[in-house]
Amino acid sequence: MKEFLSHLFIPKESNNHRAKILHHTNLFLTIVFLLLTSFFTQKLKVSFPSVLGVKADISSEQLLLLTNQERQKEGNSALVLNEQLAQAAAQKAQDMFEYNYWAHNSPTGKTPWVFIKSSGYRYVYAGENLARGFSTPEDVIKAWMASPDHRANMMSSNYQDVGFGVKLGKLNGEETVLVVEELGNLNMPIAQNNKIQEVATASDTNVSHKNVVAVNKKPLINISSFPFNVNVLIVLLFIFAFLLDMIIVEKKKVMRFVGHNIDHILYLILILALVGVFGKGVII
Amino acid sequence: MFAKIYKHSAYYISLIVILILGFLLAGSNSNRSFQIGVTIATTFFYVLWGIMHHLINHDLNAKIVIEYILIGAFGLTIIFFLLSVNGNY
Numbered sequence A: 001m002k003e004f005l006s007h008l009f010i011p012k013e014s015n016n017h018r019a020k021i022l023h024h025t026n027l028f029l030t031i032v033f034l035l036l037t038s039f040f041t042q043k044l045k046v047s048f049p050s051v052l053g054v055k056a057d058i059s060s061e062q063l064l065l066l067t068n069q070e071r072q073k074e075g076n077s078a079l080v081l082n083e084q085l086a087q088a089a090a091q092k093a094q095d096m097f098e099y100n101y102w103a104h105n106s107p108t109g110k111t112p113w114v115f116i117k118s119s120g121y122r123y124v125y126a127g128e129n130l131a132r133g134f135s136t137p138e139d140v141i142k143a144w145m146a147s148p149d150h151r152a153n154m155m156s157s158n159y160q161d162v163g164f165g166v167k168l169g170k171l172n173g174e175e176t177v178l179v180v181e182e183l184g185n186l187n188m189p190i191a192q193n194n195k196i197q198e199v200a201t202a203s204d205t206n207v208s209h210k211n212v213v214a215v216n217k218k219p220l221i222n223i224s225s226f227p228f229n230v231n232v233l234i235v236l237l238f239i240f241a242f243l244l245d246m247i248i249v250e251k252k253k254v255m256r257f258v259g260h261n262i263d264h265i266l267y268l269i270l271i272l273a274l275v276g277v278f279g280k281g282v283i284i
Numbered sequence B: 001m002f003a004k005i006y007k008h009s010a011y012y013i014s015l016i017v018i019l020i021l022g023f024l025l026a027g028s029n030s031n032r033s034f035q036i037g038v039t040i041a042t043t044f045f046y047v048l049w050g051i052m053h054h055l056i057n058h059d060l061n062a063k064i065v066i067e068y069i070l071i072g073a074f075g076l077t078i079i080f081f082l083l084s085v086n087g088n089y
Helices: A002-009 A024-047 A060-073 A085-097 A112-118 A139-144 A148-155 A226-252 A261-279 B001-007 B010-030 B034-057 B062-086
Strands: A056-059 A126-132 A161-171 A172-185 A208-209 A213-219
Touching: A002 A226, A024 A226, A024 B034, A024 B062, A056 A060, A056 A139, A056 A161, A056 A172, A060 A139, A060 A148, A060 A172, A085 A112, A085 A161, A112 A126, A112 A172, A126 A139, A126 A148, A139 A208, A148 A172, A148 A208, A161 A213, A172 B062, A226 A261, A226 B062, A261 B010, A261 B062, B001 B010, B010 B034, B034 B062
Parallel strands: none
Antiparallel strands: A056 A213, A126 A172, A161 A172, A208 A213
16 A cells, blocks of 8 residues: 555656656546546436535525624614515526526516516615525625625615525526525615626525525535535645655656646646635625 | 746746636636636646746657646646536536
């Protein structure tokens, strides 16, 4: 085992003075392995959703609490959970799953206002945030707060009511949880159809009683963190291998014609950082 | 080793700038298509930059070109794997 690991990571005569793991064949095999794993994970997701699936625990109560906490920090009044807006948000989420789209306006031309109006909420000011692919309400609120437009929507003193739609379903064949936040005000004498922001989030099971909607699904393996962790480990392994290879060869003063390890290390650090970006949910 | 890095500092600084720019562009926009486009473009520049550097140093050969392409493909596969499994694209 020791010999095998040494052959894999230490540049020496037996591996032509280049860590075996960094040889072209092994790089190619790693790519093939990742593609195959991706393919089989997709199959596993479909066949055994209770084993490998979206893990989410998001409720409108938690979203409201966190939203109001953020608003209070800035001295804004707390929003009130509105049943009609919650209904509009649930319908919007349902519509996105039904017509398979991820946008503020549906492919059939429905704007967010259509859902709000059809719920009976006669607003003078309304807005929408969407989130998708998040596991916790904290992550949803954090993502919205990090985006200037969504943040402005959430913090706006133009709104007094809010409704959340949290639904688990399939978009583009992928299981995901959508979070829809509809904001509104019945009283303010301002022109209608102001700002719309959309943010989509993911979660599971749909429990609905009164204004409270929630998704709570806990598969054995969380599809959100599993690929993230695997990728981080693989990239770190290669960074370590390149670093070790560079140091040892430099120490032994071996002459060889290969690419610059520093280039590869820098590029892999970028990939590691991008894994953090792509590993998160999406907001619009 | 550090002397070598220092000798090629202009090249490494430009590479770091490209990579940081790629990360900032991808991270600052929540549009997935844009993020993927930026990642592919950054990878392309990394491969090109690496090949150009070896060309300038007169030590470029086919194996080195393949190495850069493979590392670039590896990076993109990592992102593809992540997006295809978590479905957030």
